[in-house]
Amino acid sequence: MLTLTQIKLPNKSILVNFSLALTAEERTRSRHRFTTVEGEIVYLHLPRGTVLQDGDLLQDYGETILVRVSAKLEPVITVTTTNSLELLKAAYHLGNRHVLVEISTDYLRLAPDPVLQKMLEQLNFEVISEIMPFFPEQGAYKHHSDG
Structure with missing residues (x-):
């Protein structure tokens, strides 16, 4: 199993070995086992509190993958x-209820909750169910390593 220990800033031009698609909740896990899109099992061993962002690059200890x-x-x-x-x-x-919310000037997005x-x-808002990437605000205490 490949252990990923380092986070690098996003760089679209770098060739990668694997892709790891994660939900918003999964992107908050710093110690967890996942399966890449290609079927490779990887284990995250990142600093506690790390929140991964779309496009982040993860490396193994030897910086080869x-x-x-x-x-x-x-x-x-x-x-x-x-x-x-x-x-x-x-x-x-929503904030009063401590709900994770993605905030934009045109919409709010949250996990389904009846x-x-x-x-x-x-309250007369239009509410639609969708299947989309979810990018909730991380709050004032978010942590993202600069690698």
């Missing part, structure tokens, strides 16, 4: 409205 991380498609709900102030209010309500979906619909 490169693995590119990608954001895996996953079920999400996307919240929209034509009023940006209302979207801010929705972000406030209770939250109903609340948002009752």
